[in-house]
Amino acid sequence: MSQPPNCPLCSSTYAYQDRSLFICPECGHEWSSEQPAETASQESSIRDANGNPLADGDTITVTKNLKVKGSSSVIKVGTKVKNIRLVEGDHDIDCKIPGIGAMKLKSQFVKKV
Numbered sequence: 194m195s196q197p198p199n200c201p202l203c204s205s206t207y208a209y210q211d212r213s214l215f216i217c218p219e220c221g222h223e224w225s226s227e228q229p230a231e232t233a234s235q236e237s238s239i240r241d242a243n244g245n246p247l248a249d250g251d252t253i254t255v256t257k258n259l260k261v262k263g264s265s266s267v268i269k270v271g272t273k274v275k276n277i278r279l280v281e282g283d284h285d286i287d288c289k290i291p292g293i294g295a296m297k298l299k300s301q302f303v304k305k306v
């Protein structure tokens with residue numbers, strides 16, 4: 194096991210590990226030993242039309258009329274979509290659109306609310 198890092202708040206060298214947490218006995222700060230780096234890089238890789246990073250659970254609006262493949266429906270500009278899920282691929286947003294159903298969208302055609 195590696196040496197616990199110094200406390201990020203007070204730089205104490207007496208921090209110790211308790212399961213998945215580090216605890217500083219001097220200032221009482223607790224922080225997770227699990228590095229959130231993976232999540233962070235994933236979040237920043239998918240951006241909306243304005244370049245804002247998107248994350249799971251975000252609410253977005255559609256910035257362009259989008260034809261629904263295999264039907265005559267159109268997702269109109271300004272359609273609000275709640276609780277998106279980021280996925281891999283060309284269409285990188287998985288979501289449910291009211292009145293249409295499960296859809297995949299491209300992040301370049303949406304805007305974070």
Ligand SMILES: [Zn+2]
Pocket residue numbers: 200201202203204205217218219220221222
């Ligand atoms: Zn501390």
